[in-house]
Amino acid sequence: MTDALRTDRCHDAPAGLKDLIAFEAEQHKAGLTGITWPTEYGGHGLTLREHLEANREIGLSPMPNAVNSIGKELAGPIIMAVGTEAQKLDYLPKILQMDEIWCQGFSEPGAGSDLAGLRTRVERTADGWVVNGQKIWTSGASKSQRCLLLARTGKPEDRHKGLVLFAVPINRPGLEVREIRSIDGQKSFCEVFFNDVVVDEADMLGAPDEGWAAATRVLSIERATNRMYRAWRFQSEMDHLIAACRSDARAFAILTSYRRDLAQLRVEVEMLKGQVETLVGSLLAGKEIGPRGSFPKLYWSEAHQRFAQLAFEVVSRFPANAGPALRDARIRMEDIYLSSRAETIYAGTTEIQLDIIAKRILNLRKAA
Ligand SMILES: Cc1cc2nc3c(=O)[nH]c(=O)nc-3n(C[C@H](O)[C@H](O)[C@H](O)COP(=O)(O)OP(=O)(O)OC[C@H]3O[C@@H](n4cnc5c(N)ncnc54)[C@H](O)[C@@H]3O)c2cc1C
Structure with a gap:
């Protein structure tokens, strides 16, 4: 990965769309995308276990977000579920090779x-x-x-x-x-x-x-298995903030005033990893996960948004003459804070996830 692609460095000339597309095509060649897709459609024909292993590594690395995540995480699974053989052979390899976003x-x-x-x-x-x-x-x-x-x-x-x-x-x-x-x-x-x-x-x-049935059937599985790397990315963002603060005694003093909240968030990262691993285990055992796919989406988005708020507060208090490690962390944490505002909205809002859990897991329908 070139320096311009790293999200833990601030850049005068950040990577452009062409570089991001080329990087994602290379990721596929390296076996990091399309892991569970059949080989006849350009995939690697492996299991969700290998997908999880790759996602751990992706999460721990400061890689940019995927350009073609909709293709790989939503369109691809829908095409595999309801597409004709001709459609699968046509669309799926182009998604993985980054020929069609x-x-x-x-x-x-x-x-x-x-x-x-x-x-x-x-x-x-x-x-x-x-x-x-x-x-x-x-x-x-x-x-x-x-x-x-x-x-x-x-x-x-x-x-x-x-x-x-x-x-x-x-x-x-x-x-x-x-x-x-x-x-x-x-x-x-x-x-x-x-x-x-x-x-x-x-x-x-x-x-x-068939549109509604196809979209919702695939979405419930995808809500649980998409972006599995998020728990590990969350951990690496937190580790980045802590490592940067260690480079300057003034920043470290600011960080330690948040130590209880950080410890709590670290526990939540571990809980999140556990949820992902449990759901992967269920899917590999051939069990239906249905509404349980809402757990990691809800848990990740709420906990990560709290981390983003905390990180933003910490970097906002960094000294004006901060060195490069603190500058890199500040730029990254500011970006994370801004993008985190949408995390409780997209792929189903927090209120909608709570409604799914109340109705379909706790069987608590609204009183008439
Ligand atoms: C960054 C980002 C990227 C997105 N990308 C895409 C995309 O690529 N393609 C796409 O099609 N869409 C996309 N969306 C849209 C996203 O799916 C919707 O924003 C989301 O479903 C919420 O819909 P809405 O914005 O219309 O809000 P509304 O549905 O109007 O909700 C407004 C508020 O009311 C609450 N609410 C609504 N209904 C209920 C209820 N029954 N009970 C309790 N509370 C309720 C919601 O939780 C929310 O707080 C994206 C959104 C964001 C933020």
């Missing part, structure tokens, strides 16, 4: 937590299927080649019925991507507008009424 077109201005309220329509016409509507918060759409679109064939009142998934090429006429600038200064997510966009039947994933 994917984005997820699910959320809309009036449909986030209540995804079944989405209104984007797709109609069968003599020219093919035609899409009209708007998506929002579409991460990475401006650098993607395909959009995993969830749209409806009927009326909004049909809710979960009549939802269909398409693999839409981003360069189709009538499809417009507008970037949104977020608080960290990045243009990481976008609005996507569909005005009479024609999509091919060959790019439909699953049957016209």
Whole structure:
């Protein structure tokens, strides 16, 4: 990994998109992505155990976040679950080799937590299927080649019925991507507008009424197994902060005033690792994990957000004439603080995870 890619150094010239794509393609060649995907689709044909082992190493290393995480963590598993053989052979190797970056077109201005309220329509016409509507918060759409679109064939009142998934090429006429600038200064997510966009039947994933079942079935497993590296990345961020503070007695004195909170967070990192390992064990034993996939998402996002707040407070108090180790840590912890604000929102908000656990694990339905 070149110095420009390391997230534990501040850079005058940070790595650009081309470098990040090349790095991710190399990661695949090195056996670090597509670990459980079948070899005939470009994967490495191994088990979730090896996936977990690789994720430990990825988490402990200061690697940049993946550019094509939607392709690998969401689109890929959906294609494997409902795609035709021709679709699997076509789409899957391109995802792993970084020839096609994917984005997820699910959320809309009036449909986030209540995804079944989405209104984007797709109609069968003599020219093919035609899409009209708007998506929002579409991460990475401006650098993607395909959009995993969830749209409806009927009326909004049909809710979960009549939802269909398409693999839409981003360069189709009538499809417009507008970037949104977020608080960290990045243009990481976008609005996507569909005005009479024609999509091919060959790019439909699953049957016209299968969209909801396919999306939710895969999402419950993915919520548990995606980004498994996060527990270990959390640990390495904490270790980075502590190591940087050790380089300067003034910073170390600031850090030690947070020692109880840091000790508590370290315990939570271990709890999180335990949750991930337990879920992997269940999946390897062929057990259904269903709503238990909400545990690591909820636990990680809440604990990591508290760590990010603490780290931000510590680095904000660093002396003005801090040396390079403290400067690197300050830049990294500020980035972590800003991006952590969204962690309790995306992939299902904290309130939605609590609702899933209350209803589906504790069987506590709302009183009438
Ligand atoms: C960084 C980031 C990246 C994202 N990337 C993508 C992407 O690539 N593709 C995509 O499709 N979407 C993406 N999203 C959108 C994300 O999935 C939604 O933001 C999320 O589902 C919440 O929807 P919403 O923003 O419409 O908020 P709302 O659903 O309007 O929720 C607002 C508040 O109300 C609460 N709430 C809502 N319903 C209930 C309920 N029933 N009970 C209790 N409380 C409730 C929520 O918890 C939240 O606090 C991204 C979001 C973020 C922040």
